Amino acid sequence: MDTFNSADMDLEADLFSSDNEQEVLNDRDMSSISSSQFASTFHSEFDAQSLGRTTSSVRSGGTPSEVSTLTPSASGSQITWYNRSSQRRSWIWRHGTPVSINGKAFWRCGLCRNNPKQYSCGSTRHPIEHLRTQHRFTERGILEPDSQNSIIRQAFGNSIPRIQFNKDTFKQLLIQWVVLCHISFRQVEEPSFRLLLSYLSATSASYTSIPQSLPRSGSTVRAWTMQLFLQQKQALIILLESPCTIHFTFDLWTSGNHLALLGLVAHWINQEGKCCRALLGLRRMYEAHTGENQSQILFTVLQEYSLVHKIGYFTLDNATNNDSALLHLSQQLKDMGIKFDPIESRLRCVGHVINLVVKAFLYGQEFVSTNDVANDEEDLDLYAQWRKRGPYGRLRNIITYICWTPQRREEFAKITQEAQPEETAFQPIAANLTRWNSDFKALKRALQLRNGFEVFIARHMRDGLQNDQLDVDDWAELQDIVNILEPFHRYTLELEGHRGNGALYDLLPTMDYLLEHLETAKSHHTAANSTTHLISSILLAWQKLDKYYALTDSNTAIYAAVALHPSMKFEYFEINWAEHPAWIESARNKVTLLWETWYVNLFNYYTIQLC
Numbered sequence: 001m002d003t004f005n006s007a008d009m010d011l012e013a014d015l016f017s018s019d020n021e022q023e024v025l026n027d028r029d030m031s032s033i034s035s036s037q038f039a040s041t042f043h044s045e046f047d048a049q050s051l052g053r054t055t056s057s058v059r060s061g062g063t064p065s066e067v068s069t070l071t072p073s074a075s076g077s078q079i080t081w082y083n084r085s086s087q088r089r090s091w092i093w094r095h096g097t098p099v100s101i102n103g104k105a106f107w108r109c110g111l112c113r114n115n116p117k118q119y120s121c122g123s124t125r126h127p128i129e130h131l132r133t134q135h136r137f138t139e140r141g142i143l144e145p146d147s148q149n150s151i152i153r154q155a156f157g158n159s160i161p162r163i164q165f166n167k168d169t170f171k172q173l174l175i176q177w178v179v180l181c182h183i184s185f186r187q188v189e190e191p192s193f194r195l196l197l198s199y200l201s202a203t204s205a206s207y208t209s210i211p212q213s214l215p216r217s218g219s220t221v222r223a224w225t226m227q228l229f230l231q232q233k234q235a236l237i238i239l240l241e242s243p244c245t246i247h248f249t250f251d252l253w254t255s256g257n258h259l260a261l262l263g264l265v266a267h268w269i270n271q272e273g274k275c276c277r278a279l280l281g282l283r284r285m286y287e288a289h290t291g292e293n294q295s296q297i298l299f300t301v302l303q304e305y306s307l308v309h310k311i312g313y314f315t316l317d318n319a320t321n322n323d324s325a326l327l328h329l330s331q332q333l334k335d336m337g338i339k340f341d342p343i344e345s346r347l348r349c350v351g352h353v354i355n356l357v358v359k360a361f362l363y364g365q366e367f368v369s370t371n372d373v374a375n376d377e378e379d380l381d382l383y384a385q386w387r388k389r390g391p392y393g394r395l396r397n398i399i400t401y402i403c404w405t406p407q408r409r410e411e412f413a414k415i416t417q418e419a420q421p422e423e424t425a426f427q428p429i430a431a432n433l434t435r436w437n438s439d440f441k442a443l444k445r446a447l448q449l450r451n452g453f454e455v456f457i458a459r460h461m462r463d464g465l466q467n468d469q470l471d472v473d474d475w476a477e478l479q480d481i482v483n484i485l486e487p488f489h490r491y492t493l494e495l496e497g498h499r500g501n502g503a504l505y506d507l508l509p510t511m512d513y514l515l516e517h518l519e520t521a522k523s524h525h526t527a528a529n530s531t532t533h534l535i536s537s538i539l540l541a542w543q544k545l546d547k548y549y550a551l552t553d554s555n556t557a558i559y560a561a562v563a564l565h566p567s568m569k570f571e572y573f574e575i576n577w578a579e580h581p582a583w584i585e586s587a588r589n590k591v592t593l594l595w596e597t598w599y600v601n602l603f604n605y606y607t608i609q610l611c
Contacts, residue, residue, distance in 0.1 A: 091139045092127040111135045125217060236278055237305055244269045245312035245598075250298065252289055260285040262297050266307070280305055291324020298325065299332050308338060313345050313557060317352040318548070343554050350495055350507050353548045354488050355436045357514070361484070361541035362392060362439055387467060390533040391474035392439075392481060395446055398457065398468050399428045415459075416452030423449065440489045443482050450475060477534055484521050484538065487514060504561035505568065511549050512576055518542040556590040563591050 096107045098121065105121040109130060117134070119126040131137040177183060187193055200210070215221050240246060250264040264280045281301040287293045302308050311333070316322040326342035333340045383400075386393035402412050413426040428449065431442040446453060457465050470478075491510050495502035522538045552558050562568050570588065577583045 090124045092124055092131065095131055095135070095137060096127060109135075111137070129216060233304075236280075239270065239276070239278075240266065240268065240305055240307065240310075242268055242270055244310075246307050246310045247312040247315070249315045250294075251317065252285065252294070260289065262294060264298060264301050266305075289321060291321040291326075292328045294321065294325040295328035295332065298329055308333060308336065311338075311340055311345070313347050313555075315347040315349055317349050318356060322346070344556065347504070347555055347557065348548060348551065350502070350510060351436065351492050353511075353545070354492050354514070356548075357541050357545045358439065358485060358488050359433070360544040361537045362481075363389065364537070364540060383467075390531070390537075391470060391477045392443070394468040394470060394474070395443070395478065396431065398453065398465060398470075399430050399442065399446070401460070401464055401468075402428055402456065403430050412452060412456050415455045416449050419451040419455055420449065425449070426452070428453075437489050437492055440482070440485045443478060443485070447475070447479060447482060477531060480525070480530070480534060484518075487517050504558060505565045507558055508552065508562055508572075509568075511545065511552070515542065515545055515549065518545065553586075556594045559587040560591045560594055563587075 092107060096110045099106050099108050099118065101118075106118045107121055107124075107127050108118040109116045109127070111131070112134070117130055119130065174188070178185065178187070215224065245268075247267045248264060249267070250262060252260065252262050255261055261282055262285050263282045265277060266280050267275070267277045270276050281297070281304075283297045283301065285293060285297065299308075302311065314322075314326060323342070323346065326346055330340045330342040383397050386396050389396075402408050409427060412428065416423065416426040425445065425448070429438070429442040429445045431438040453470070457469060461469070491514065495506060495510065518538055518541055522535060522542065525535050525538065559573075562572050563570050565572075570584075573584045573587055577587075
């Protein structure tokens with residue numbers, strides 16, 4: 001082990017200590033003492049000098065009743081030394097002793113020579129930080145000096161000029177941070193991270209001021225975050241003081257650390273006419289995910305931002321508890337004398353509608369209760385269920401079989417590289433129920449690696465794939481499925497996020513196009529004598545999409561968005577609904593009523609403001 005440098009330890013203690021007290025080790029020359037020798041010597045001196053004979057019975061294994069009371073401190077506090085409990089397993093007890101001060105348990109550092117630090121036994125975080133920064137001790141032992149840190153400290157401690165930037169050193173430090181802290185490789189692409197580094201490089205701060213500004217623990221970062229959040233929340237409340245109604249989206253999901261969270265986002269037009277959006281709340285749900293429980297959270301957040309009188313529309317997925325949430329919210333608003341229609345104000349996420357249509361096409365009517373993948377490789381019942389879904393079900397079984405072990409993955413990749421050397425991807429994609437478009441991507445990859453699949457299936461015909469063969473007709477049907485799903489995949493991507501598409505006026509044209517696409521596919525495959533399974537799947541998809549198309553009649557805002565669009569107007573309905581004149585008249589009447597009820601006064605307000 002390398003020798004321990006006392007100068008480095010002294011400087012580290014001075015830089016990172018909260019009271020800037022510099023640690024003095026000993027008068028002896030420490031440069032020739034190894035880390036292990038230093039630890040042994042330091043413990044011996046502490047035992048002999050700091051505790052003396054008063055604690056010998058405790059250190060020799062005395063019972064808790066064999067305690068020794070020290071002289072009261074200047075403040076009059078009674079300090080008692082306790083025998084360390086056998087249940088204390090943290091490594092900090094190798095370098096400290098438990099004491100009781102006025103009935104409260106504390107950890108007292110055994111390495112501090114003068115005025116030893118003591119921390120509450122309720123947490124090991126502060127003792128660990130003290131041992132690391134003041135004494136360079138960790139669970140693994142004494143920290144060895146870091147030559148790079150030493151150079152950096154010296155450079156920041158001196159006046160200008162400092163050390164010159166070294167690209168290799170920076171690269172090594174960056175990689176070290178990424179690897180040891182499990183940071184995503186893409187973190188370096190984050191603008192806020194790059195801005196932070198740019199700010200540090202532009203400042204003239206010394207090496208002492210930077211670590212003193214860094215938070216000592218995660219709780220400090222949390223406190224900073226909450227403080228900034230409350231400041232920004234007040235600023236957001238001011239921004240939301242627009243005369244326009246505010247529209248919302250909310251959704252429930254489970255976080256990576258298994259917390260049930262409900263997120264609520266506001267969308268509005270500010271006084272400059274710009275479309276704005278902001279996250280209003282990300283609240284935990286402690287109870288069941290019922291609509292009533294969701295409405296309680298929604299109502300609370302809306303009250304905090306003073307928005308209960310400005311509620312417009314909610315765009316949500318198609319879960320039934322969302323319907324229930326708006327129904328309960330309407331009751332709460334009614335009690336306050338506020339009118340809110342939970343049906344008219346409930347818009348549906350078109351991406352979620354498309355996802356449900358695709359699931360109906362691929363999985364049939366019972367897809368909701370269908371498991372994603374087998375929990376056991378020998379789950380023959382689940383394999384049989386997927387097999388009933390035709391060629392795509394058998395393909396899923398094959399992909400599950402391949403992905404079940406690393407050895408099969410490697411074998412498949414090797415086969416594919418030999419059979420299709422021109423390809424750049426050699427692994428199948430496993431679809432699942434929760435990721436939109438994953439089935440489409442799995443199918444595309446399978447068709448791309450068809451030669452590899454065929455060789456692999458032939459080799460494992462007797463090992464478990466004897467019932468999941470794919471012949472020429474099966475591969476042709478898989479290609480037909482991809483052709484049918486391609487528009488659904490394209491529209492999902494075009495309408496997601498904030499790319500300029502996905503506005504309310506895009507909803508009806510999208511659904512009209514997809515309905516026509518399915519009708520054309522049904523006619524084509526019926527004439528081509530395709531399998532009954534494929535034709536039935538197309539019909540199921542059409543029925544699912546037609547169901548949600550009919551539900552658009554409950555939302556006048558959808559008709560209004562089309563009617564007010566310069567390139568569509570009411571001509572869109574006259575052309576696409578030419579066979580249904582009653583639909584056209586109903587849409588016209590609803591849009592007129594919406595204007596007179598909600599927006600004519602708002603139009604007059606803005607006219608006065610502009611004048």
